[in-house]
Amino acid sequence: MASEHDRAVLQAIFSPNTPFGDVPGLDQEQELTDNDSPFNVDSLRQVKDLETRGVSAAEAGDLEAALQLFGQAIRILPRRASAYNNRAQTLRLQGNTPGALEDLDRAVSLSGGQGRTACQALVQRGLLRRLAGQDDEARQDFQKAAALGNEFARQQAVMLNPYAALCNKMLQQVIGKLRNPDMCESPLEAQSRY
Template sequence: MATEHDRAVLQTIFSPTTPFGDVPGLNQAEDLRDDDSGFDAEVLEQVKDLELQGVMAAESGDVHTALERFSQAIKVLPQRASAYNNRAQTRRLQGDTAGALEDLERAITLSGGAGRSACQALVQRGLLLRLMCRDEEARADFERAAALGSEFARQQAVLLNPYAALCNRMLSEVINKLRNPDIPETQGS
């Protein structure tokens, strides 16, 4: 059976763009959840049902209905982050980036930067910021989401870190030379 160190070495060899020791699943938070304990149980159940209806509508391509359900959930329980996060994703599908960013800001604020909704909102906002060429802000969001357990965010943060990118490129070149010693080095690499 492989040790944790063995898995980290293998991960580095086969995925040189991830940091050393970053074995998928090894550092992830166990079952990340939102703290819904402060909400009335009946109201919370109603809101969760509306969100589920919204998710199902979005998955079936009915983005308009999805937006309505998430907005209804927000109206019923405006202090819960999850519906803002879901509505942000729906707004993004509609091309409403500004509205999506507003909802993500609200989700992050309401969640206190902790829990599943915060992690998802930070990843979504990081992706939007990256699309807007605001890489430093995106990297900060990815780092925060990675700290909450998102493997995807951890990989994005590494890709946006200029020092890590340089080290990863050099490591990839070394590994490629080891794998293919007969291929001559090209000029300008």
């Protein structure tokens, strides 16, 4: 009997474009946490509050207020990656892609490429790079985020890998033929048998 992990792996192989969240056992990002232990507890509490307010302001459409709140958080704890990641999202919403990429680079660097913030920053940066036509760099970001457990990033990495896409298509054709050999024959192949 196959385990949940085995079923998830098979689902990922046979349906790499499955919608986000539909592959049980693969999306591990929700279990990631950031290492906030080096930071002063009171400062960290204050920064988290500023970030929460910043996210709320951005969601309400007040991008300037959001930028100010994220800026305050960065000034209090400039070595913490999360506020840079959040500010990057706000800058992207304003159309400031270079500023967003700069903050995402900083978030990835400060996080050491580990934890929830790194994963989110890698996905954001991958999307911006993909929009800019930098597919190789985007694929690298998506692969790193996928290694951290992000299912969406895994799907994007597969879509950007022409060899994987070709192999997957061939594998699906082989499985299709095994499941129903008569359906896969062309009319000429069927006539030549008689």
